[in-house]
Amino acid sequence: MRRADKLSYVNQFRAGRPSGPDQEATSGYATTAVLRRANLAAVLAELRYGAGLARSQLATRTGLTTATVTRLTGTLLQKGVLVEDAAVPSGSPGRPLVPVRISGDYVVIAVHIGALSTRLGVVDLLGRVSHTEHSPHRDSSAERELPQIIAAVRALIARIPQTVIGIGVSTGGWVNHQSGRIIEHPTMDWRDVPVTGELEHATGLPTRVAANEFAGVLAERLFGNSPHVENLVYLFVGNVVAMAALSHGRIVQGAHHAAGVVDHLSVGEETAHRCRCGRMDCLNAATSQMAVVADATEAGLLAPHDTDPMDHLLEAADDGNAAAAALLHQRAHRVGRAAARLIELFDPEILVVGGTLDTPTYLTDIWAGVEEALDSRVTRDVQTLVRAPSFGNQEFTVSPAAVLLDDFYRDPVDYIDL
Ligand SMILES: [Zn+2]
Structure with a gap:
């Protein structure tokens, strides 16, 4: 076993996978099978960003031998997981490079x-x-x-x-x-x-x-615009408000999968709604979709019992309805104020605000809220730190x-x- 192959084998277990290969396996056959699985994962991980890579490039990146990579990509091509791109000159004497990439099959x-x-x-x-x-x-x-x-x-x-x-x-x-x-x-x-x-x-x-x-x-880590970020906070603002954090590459889940309840974090100003927690200034009362839809319905901007209220409210604002836009600007600004607390708590490289907020349109309001409320010991460029999800309207x-x-x-x- 090459040293790099061994390392990749060890790393598979270090990832702490709950339902992974049999860690008790001691026979040569079982060990080879486990190793092969880990190597297949390593090859696909390198191709996950979409760009085609030649077998020699995959070998360099994974630390596997070119022979091993050729064998593994052969299986992946045969099963239709990978496809070959057109050959490109290798830049040195010998055969041209034939990049492989993940198919859409x-x-x-x-x-x-x-x-x-x-x-x-x-x-x-x-x-x-x-x-x-x-x-x-x-x-x-x-x-x-x-x-x-x-x-x-x-x-x-x-x-x-x-x-x-x-x-x-x-x-x-x-x-x-x-x-x-x-x-x-x-x-x-x-x-x-x-x-x-x-x-x-x-x-x-x-x-x-x-x-x-x-x-x-998970989506930001797999396919997002900053795939190598290790410290990320994702704040979801929809009918429920919640957050999840990636800390040094690991997701913080808590002892009961219950971490991330931020509904009752103060946004620093009272609203017309009383939350079940008793407060009128918490994220739930101030920014949840339920709260905003209730405000919009009361103001006559939405029909009662609208089955798709948020899309209709966002459309009204897009079409120039000033009252609808004002509600959404206010919501985003409040989200920003609460996001400042999360930045102080978790010190992330990136904080993504997702959900039913139409973040790209209202990002400036979120930034303003963060800048107003942030009391950080670290100097931060809020516009780099606080972002919309990487997937636009395909987030869900x-x-x-x-x-x-x-x-x-x-x-x-x-x-x-x-
Ligand atoms: Zn509350």
Whole structure:
């Protein structure tokens, strides 16, 4: 075993993968199989950014021999996971380089279960979206709504030509990523719903679920504009408000998968709403979609019981409705004030604000709120630090897919017979 091969083997275990290869394995065969899985993961990890790489380049980057890389890419090409690009001159005597890249033939079904509607999407191994659909909930109870979601997922799988490797789900509230259960979704009143178990049973496909904010972190880490960032805070502002943090490359989950509740962090000014916590100045009262929609409905900007209120409010503001725009500017500014507290707590390289805020349009307001409230010992360029998600209006499709793809890139053999 080459030293680099050994290191890659050790690193696989250092990653602390919960359902990884058998760590007790001692036979030569088992060790070789585990090593091969780790090496396949290493090769795909290098190709994850989308650019084509020649086998010799992959060998340099992974520390594997060119012979090993050639064998592994041979399998991946044969299975259609990789495709070859046109040959390019190598710049030195000998054969030209033939870069390989990840194909679009394998996909994940993305499921975002929102408070009022569900979005489905088809996302390939590089995070590229090829299809989205959106359906309002008919009934928010898990007993009625989950079977509708499962039927829609099955119908989607039946009509797409690509090979589906699994299903990634994101939703609001308290989610146990490991057991695959939604422990509590506060606005839909879902309690202890075995969402991955139900989807796996109905489709036969591996399924992973995470809360929106964790999904957001995973998507940024896998496919985001700053893939090498190790310290990142993702603040999700939707019907629920929550955050997740990446600290030195690891996600902070807490002892009960319950870390990241920031609903009741003060934004520093009172609102017209009283939160269930009793305060009128917390993130939930000031910035949740429920609060903003209530304000907009009271002001006559939205019809009562609108099934897609946030999109309609954002559209009204886009169309020049000053009252709608004022509400959204105020919301973003308040989010910025609370984000300042998170920057002080976590000292991130990047803080991403996602959710139903239309962050790119209202980023200037968020920056202003941060600058007003930040009391940091570190000098910071707020405009570099605080960003919109990397995926624009595809955030709710790429993020749930990333929940499954994060696991795929740890051990691809779990998902594709290689
Ligand atoms: Zn509160």
